[in-house]
Amino acid sequence: MNTLFMHCRPGFEGEVCSEISDHAARLNVAGYAKAKPQSACAEFICHEPEGPQRLMRELRFAELIFPRQWARGEFVPLPESDRIGVLLEHLSNLPTCSSVWLEVLDTNDGKELSTFCRKFEVPLRKALIKAGKLQEDGNGPRLLLTFKSGREVFVGLADADNSAMWPMGIPRLKFPREAPSRSTLKLEEAWHHFIPRDQWDARLNGDMTGVDLGAAPGGWTYQLVRRGMLVTAIDNGPMAESLMDTGLVQHLMADGFTFKPKQTVDWMVCDIVEKPARNAALLETWLGEGLCREAVVNLKLPMKQRYAEVRRLLDRIADGFKARGVKVSIGCKQLYHDREEVTCHLRRLDMKPRPSH
Ligand SMILES: C[S@@+](CC[C@H](N)C(=O)[O-])C[C@H]1O[C@@H](n2cnc3c(N)ncnc32)[C@H](O)[C@@H]1O
Incomplete structure (x- = not known):
């Protein structure tokens, strides 16, 4: 759990790295930021396992400028079949969560993966409840699963009141037909x-x-x-x-x-x-x-x-x-x-x- 994973608008990965590095230095959390251009995400790798939790405790997510979403956790490789089994095994070390969001990155690959996520969500949710890992009236953290592909997922946690308001930080607002412009x-x-x-x-x-x-x-x-x-x-x-x-x-x-x-x-x-x-x-x-x-x-x-x-x-x-x-x-x-x-x-x-x- 030494990684803080963040989503952003594609092309702004460098800004997320600069911003989080700035805060980490101020808060004495040792680590380094990395990102691939146009990947719509960035990571801050902490030298200490409790580093991401400290950053999330000390910072208010809403006050960060460039990250759209954040979660502390790690990447988990997924097999072709029985992805749920592998996820449950990984989650056995994590607390019971009060909600689960399946997220993808704001890229073309991410958009293609969202169909897979929609289909995967129902059986996953059922399995999590059955395994006692999801209790919707509880006060556990939110489980954020960011799929980079069908074979790799970032399994992360964030507090619901200190992370994005919408999955991937993307609001679902309806354009009012009477409004004179999209802005x-x-x-x-x-x-x-x-x-x-x-x-x-x-x-x-x-x-x-x-x-x-x-x-x-x-x-x-x-x-x-x-x-x-x-x-x-x-x-x-x-x-x-x-x-x-x-x-x-x-x-x-x-x-x-x-x-x-x-x-x-x-x-x-x-x-x-x-x-x-x-x-x-x-x-x-x-x-x-x-x-x-x-x-x-x-x-x-x-x-x-x-x-x-x-x-x-x-x-x-x-x-x-x-x-x-x-x-x-x-x-x-x-x-x-x-x-x-x-x-x-x-x-x-x-x-x-x-x-x-
Ligand atoms: C991006 S548009 C605004 C769109 C508007 N917010 C909407 O939702 O329909 C920018 C506007 O700023 C106006 N503008 C540019 N310079 C200005 C100035 N110095 N004083 C007043 N308006 C200005 C332009 O005429 C243009 O209509």
Whole structure:
């Protein structure tokens, strides 16, 4: 059990290695990271068997930027037949689990394997229950089986409340037919990731106001409107008529980098594709000056040193808030719907919530 296995978007294996190595060094967990390009996964091999568990205990999964899923465990070769027997034998040394997810990597090979996983899941589940290795009302860890092929699986464990919310970290969100653009799913995913579901009614509701910078045609505005908010949409481009017809949207043709609301708004969202330092500075101004209470902003990734650059920007934003004496929580994730970008969520922790009407 000396391996921490992580899934990621293909092409971002190097970022996962840099990020986990950074944390491991800080936490004094000895080991090294390795990954094959475009494999959609990376491993951190610890020198001590308890290393992966220490990393998982000390780190909050939701706060990692590039990994989509993680599990501690090891690779197990599988025979052509009686895979279940081999798995059960391996699991005999592991605790009883409260859930099991069969996962594949986000690659073409992985997609082909998902049919096999679907067929394999039912008999495996039955066998696990029969062997006392799966107890769904128990409080054991989640069993994560990542199939690299029909002949090799990573058998891993993770706590359900400190790992991905969805198998492989890929959300199953339905595209709303009325939404003006597909990027609507990005803001919806951001909310799932950054805001606990039981806080949505308090933090995303019809008493609130929002500003959408770079709003056209309106996929993100649609999400704010769907929660009942009054939205100021800033963009020189046209907004979808269906959104304007709701009466909840004011469209201003203005520059998103100079626009400021007259009063504090609850939400600022920004999907303008710009240099990341410029979007980061925008975040610092809006949260730092109290122009909004919460924000979701995209940061485009540079070509090289992508983890190091994001880290540097986040640290700079945090230093800016410290210098202003304001308290802000900062989250950052490469969401499933992000490509060459990451999504940041910031929230003023020292501002009173708006009184509800
Ligand atoms: C990726 S699109 C936004 C898509 C939108 N979030 C949606 O879901 O439909 C980026 C938008 O930013 C706008 N934009 C670019 N620079 C801007 C600026 N300086 N001020 C305001 N809008 C800007 C573009 O016109 C474009 O409509």
